[in-house]
Amino acid sequence: MADRLDGTVALVTGASSGIGEATALALAASGASVALAARRVDRLDELAAKIRAEGGRALVIRADVTDEAQARGAVERTVAELGRLDTLVNNAGQMLLGPAVGAPLSEWQRMVDINVLGLLYCSHAALPHLLAAAESAPRRVADMVNISSVAGRVARSGSAVYNATKHGVGAFSEGLRQEVTGRHVRVSLVEPGGTRTELSSHNRPEVQETIRQRFADIDMLHATDIAEAILYIVTRPRYVAVNEILIRPTEQAN
Ligand SMILES: NC(=O)c1ccc[n+]([C@@H]2O[C@H](COP(=O)([O-])OP(=O)(O)OC[C@H]3O[C@@H](n4cnc5c(N)ncnc54)[C@H](OP(=O)(O)O)[C@@H]3O)[C@@H](O)[C@H]2O)c1
Helix, strand or coil, X not given: CCCCCCCCEEEEEXXXXXXXXXXXXXXXXXCCEEXXXXXXXXXXXXXXXXXXXXXXXXXXXXXXXXXXXXXXXXXXXXXXHHCCCCEEEECCCCCCCCCXXXXXXXXXXXXXXXXXXXXXXXXXXXXHHHHHHCCCCCCCCEEEXXXXXXXXXXXXXXXXXXXXXXXXXXXXXXXXXXXXXXXXXXXXXXXXXXXXCCHHHHCCHHHHHHHHHHHCCCCCEEHHHHHHHHHHHHCCCCCCCCCEEEECCCCCCC
8 A cells, every 4th residue: 555645755856857857746746745956947946836736835946966065955955944854866867878988078977976976965965854754753764766777787888887877876775775774764776767858868969869779669668657666665654665676668678
């Protein structure tokens, strides 16, 4: 049986599009107050209006989570304005693919900054609040959901640095899970396969073409498919921890 999330507060990073946006909507529909963090605040304002129109509570936070102070600020504003933090969805990320040989170093730096450091900054700031929420009503359990990727399981030519960042997310999540699970903070890893979002649009044109060809014959996942998996994780009763979900389009072999 799924629990509802009434009386709880969630922070979703990268809520301005794709998986983060769908997740924020799903969490709000299940009763959580939702803090929405990203850089494109116009998109967050639209999403907040939609959540409020459906009777939910939303807080818009402009934050570049690659900046430690802004990441910490997003967590602190969530707690200051919504009262607590029960659920952190570390979703903000970038995927910049292409051969490693001759790649622009700035792309590697951007991925490490957002996929690894951004996630770590948010996690560091959130942990004391998650631990506190796990000791209190209404649920006496708290969740950190880290969005990795199939790329966090399987490395591929043309994806080496994205693979490195997402494998890093997996390692951090498992180490942290073991550390805090006894205190009822559940750390979960979600590993999506090809999902129709804006993610690939930040690549150079020739790389976008390679990605397009790879997925041309595949019926890709929708952001809502991943949001449903996240909702499943965070609505389990207190004694159930879903550690990991790997979810691919059926036609995606690897
Ligand atoms: N789509 C897929 O096929 C797929 C597969 C596996 C894993 N994933 C993972 O799923 C997550 C979400 O991606 P998506 O597919 O939903 O792509 P998306 O639509 O491009 O969403 C990425 C989100 O991250 C935010 N973001 C990027 N840099 C940020 C920063 N410095 N500070 C704050 N927010 C930042 C973006 O918001 P702003 O630009 O407004 O800041 C946006 O909301 C990523 O971690 C990605 O690696 C996606």
